[in-house]
Amino acid sequence: MLREIKKKVKAAKRPVFLGGAGVSTASGIPDFRSEKGLYAVKSEYGVGYETMLSHDYFLYHTKEFYSFYWSKMVYPEAKPNKAHLALASYEKSHHLVTITQNIDGLHQKAGSKIVLEVHGTTYSYHCMDCGKQFGLDELEHHGVPICPSCGGLIKPDVILYGENLDEDVLLSSIQAVRLCDLLIVGGTSLQVYPIASLPDYSLSATKILINLSPTPSDHNFDYVIHEDLGEALTKILED
Ligand code: CNA
Secondary structure, three states, X not given: OHHHHHHHHHHXXXXXXXXXXXXXXXXXXXXXXXXXXHHHOOOOOXXXXXXXXXXXXXXXXXXXXXXXXXXXXXXXXOOOOHHHHHHHHHHHHHOOEEEEOOOOOHHHHHOOOOEEEOOEEEEEEEEOOOXXXXXXXXXXXXXXXXXXXXXXXXXEEEOOEOOOOOHHHHHHHHHHHHHOOEEEEEOOOOOOOOHHHHHHHOOOOEEEEEOOOOOOOHHHOOEEEOOOHHHHHHHHHOO
């Protein structure tokens, strides 16, 4: 199987990688739905973390939202791992398009240039009143950030539950998947929609899934590898 996959990887003209939180667990950032994921930890706020990640919770419990957000969602010190590095290197030779559900900026830190962040990023923020933009390094990483220009509430450019995805990013992702000849999906439980349905848009790609645990969509892939992503990607993407 490895030899077959490597042949397809080498021959790919328009490859796409679609990833999730499992891409970054080896960088010390917990995912949500694994045994050791964030959702398995009892919330200290009396409300489940899934609820805390909603737009309504952000608006009506802003102080608690930010207390949770700064401690559990932002990892400025995290470093790219084998998976990010293997993908960045493959992008150089094969023009890989990376679609990520992650908000940690690690693909870019690894050197990837073509990255579609479908759930936004913890590296950018905007004032909800005047629209002024801020980078992560312009804000204090505690408390509720307030716009220095107008006093408005600053929101992370992260898509919270109840918010729509950015239409341009979503359409570019659908287009990339539709036209790709190789689709590698990895480190995602494929449970968060609409992104979980992206692989269905592929017209004729060879589809490979690499995930530690089974997903509800395993049967839709040509190859399924239940292994650590960093190890598997290094094996299949290296020359
Ligand atoms: P998820 O639902 O937590 O699933 C992660 C999947 O990755 C699980 O099925 C694991 O089995 C698998 N996995 C974990 N570690 C590895 C590994 N080393 N090798 C292979 N597979 C592994 O996360 P999804 O991404 O599917 O869910 C989408 C959410 C999670 C998005 O909205 C993200 O913003 C959000 N999230 C992002 C981060 C981040 O940016 N690093 C961290 C936690 C959650």
